[in-house]
Amino acid sequence: MALRQPPTLGHDQLVAALRAAGETTRLRILSLLRDAELTVKDLTTILGQSQPRISRHLKLLADAGLVTRSTEGAWAFYRLAEEPSGKRPAAAILALLDPADGTLERDLERRAATRRANAEAAASFFSANAAVWDRIRSLHAPDAEVEATIEKLLGKAPIGALLDVGTGTGRMLELLAGRCTKAIGIDASAAMLAVARANLDRAGIRNARLAQDDIYALSQPRNAFDLVIIHQVLHYLDDPGRAVAEVARTLAPGGRLLVVDFAPHALEALRTEAQHRRLGIGRVEMADWLRMADLETNRVIDLTGRDSELTVTLWLAEDKRTISDELRADEGAFA
Numbered sequence: 001m002a003l004r005q006p007p008t009l010g011h012d013q014l015v016a017a018l019r020a021a022g023e024t025t026r027l028r029i030l031s032l033l034r035d036a037e038l039t040v041k042d043l044t045t046i047l048g049q050s051q052p053r054i055s056r057h058l059k060l061l062a063d064a065g066l067v068t069r070s071t072e073g074a075w076a077f078y079r080l081a082e083e084p085s086g087k088r089p090a091a092a093i094l095a096l097l098d099p100a101d102g103t104l105e106r107d108l109e110r111r112a113a114t115r116r117a118n119a120e121a122a123a124s125f126f127s128a129n130a131a132v133w134d135r136i137r138s139l140h141a142p143d144a145e146v147e148a149t150i151e152k153l154l155g156k157a158p159i160g161a162l163l164d165v166g167t168g169t170g171r172m173l174e175l176l177a178g179r180c181t182k183a184i185g186i187d188a189s190a191a192m193l194a195v196a197r198a199n200l201d202r203a204g205i206r207n208a209r210l211a212q213d214d215i216y217a218l219s220q221p222r223n224a225f226d227l228v229i230i231h232q233v234l235h236y237l238d239d240p241g242r243a244v245a246e247v248a249r250t251l252a253p254g255g256r257l258l259v260v261d262f263a264p265h266a267l268e269a270l271r272t273e274a275q276h277r278r279l280g281i282g283r284v285e286m287a288d289w290l291r292m293a294d295l296e297t298n299r300v301i302d303l304t305g306r307d308s309e310l311t312v313t314l315w316l317a318e319d320k321r322t323i324s325d326e327l328r329a330d331e332g333a334f335a
Contacts, residue, residue: 009085009088009089013065013085016063016064016065017064017065017066017086017089017090017093018093019064020060020061020064021061021064021066021089021090021093023057025047025053025054025057026057026061027093027097028047028103028104028107029043029047029054029057029058029061029067029078030061030066030067030080030094031094031097031104031107031108032046032107032108032111033067033078033079034080034094035206036079036111036115036201037070037077037078037079037197037209037210038077038111039077040054040055040058040076040078042111042114042115042118043058043078045110045114046107046111046114047107058078062078064086065083065085065086066080066081066086066089066090067079067080067086067090068080068082068086070209070212071212077210079209115198115201118197118198119198119201119202121194132274135273135274136270136274136310139267139308139309139310140262140303140305140308140311140312141303141305141308142305143171145303145305146260146303146312146314147171147175149301149303149314150172150175150258150314151175153299153301153314153316154176154316158180158181159181159226160180160181160225160226160227161181161182161183161224161226161227161252162176162177162180162182162183162184162226162228162229163183163184163185163186163220163225163227163228163229163247163250164231165186165218165228165229165230165243165247166186166187166188166215166231166233166236167185167186167187167193167196167210168187168192168195168196168231168232169192169195169196169199170185170195170196170197170199170208171199172185172229172231173196173200173205173208174199174200174203176227176229177200177205177207178205180207180208181207182208183207183208183209184208184209184210184211184220185208185209185210186210186211186212186215186220187210187212188212188213188215190212193212196210197210215233215237215243215246215247216239216242216243216246217246218246218247218249218250220250221250222249223250223251223252223253224250224252225250225251225252226251226252226254226255226256227257227258228250228251228255228256228257228258229257229258229259229260230243230258230259230260230261231258231260232261233261234261234278234281235261235262235276235277235278235279235280235281236275236276236277237277237278238277240281240289241285241288241289241292244257244289244290244293245289245292245293248293248295248319251295251319252319253321253322254318254320254321254322255318256298256316256317256318256319257295257315257316257317257319258314258315258316258317259286259314259317260313260314260315261280261281261312261313262281262310262311262312262313263280263281263282263283263302263311263312264279264280264281264282265279265280265310265311266279267279267310280311283300286313290315294319294321295317295319296317296318296320297316298316298317298318299314299315299316300314300315301313301314
């Protein structure tokens with residue numbers, strides 16, 4: 001069998017990449033983004049340059065395809081490109097850099113200090129809201145039991161591409177990213193994404209990224225993920241069925257959806273204490289949402305800890321399409 005050759009770059013594309021990287025500050029930026037997402041503010045602090053100057057450098061790198069940009073409210077985060085056309089030249093250029101270079105070492109030291117400051121700010125937000133989260137945890141089965149059940153449901157096989165919808169503190173990414181080729185955590189809250197980013201950084205997780213997104217209108221592509229998780233999210237929503245349908249769109253043929261949420265309960269105080277829109281999710285309504293999203297329910301498990309007032313329910317569903325089914329559908333669309 002012939003080995004598949006890596007994609008090559010056109011003359012103009014390669015020249016643009018080399019020109020973009022061939023400047024001192026832009027090369028330092030590429031090195032800083034090698035294993036981290038950073039904002040313009042982070043980079044101005046680390047590099048000691050003005051915001052307009054850093055923004056211009058980032059635009060040139062982005063125009064050349066070497067970095068990509070994602071937004072979280074008023075913030076924009078930059079990282080190395082994930083597309084091969086940008087990822088390969090960036091990796092090749094960075095591989096030539098001496099890791100013991102004094103300038104790069106000082107940049108990394110300043111980056112570490114900046115990230116510590118960001119983590120402290122995230123921890124402050126978490127502390128301000130910890131009382132509510134701790135109260136909810138006290139009402140249901142221990143988190144360790146829930147997580148052990150999640151791992152048992154998913155099995156030991158590699159996961160592939162993971163999407164964690166409503167990632168919150170990033171705990172599901174911490175738990176599963178090591179089994180994934182890539183992992184993306186999304187949340188509507190920029191403050192929660194800051195908490196998740198600090199947690200992932202502390203855990204040393206490098207194959208997961210975070211993005212602000214709308215669960216009702218995801219920017220994620222169709223047929224992209226082998227596993228999607230919606231962990232303790234649906235009870236915050238006015239229209240959970242619509243969210244399930246939108247999330248199902250991102251599943252690859254044969255992909256799985258794991259939903260974790262509370263079973264129906266009567267703790268009315270959670271509406272005011274924790275902004276819960278719904279007092280749990282029933283089995284019948286979840287079955288209807290999954291069926292309408294063309295997903296087949298495989299397993300449903302209830303967990304009720306000793307002296308718990310809330311039952312945690314886990315639903316594992318599957319997209320029953322095969323890759324050949326999807327290929328035929330695509331061919332039909334162009335017939």
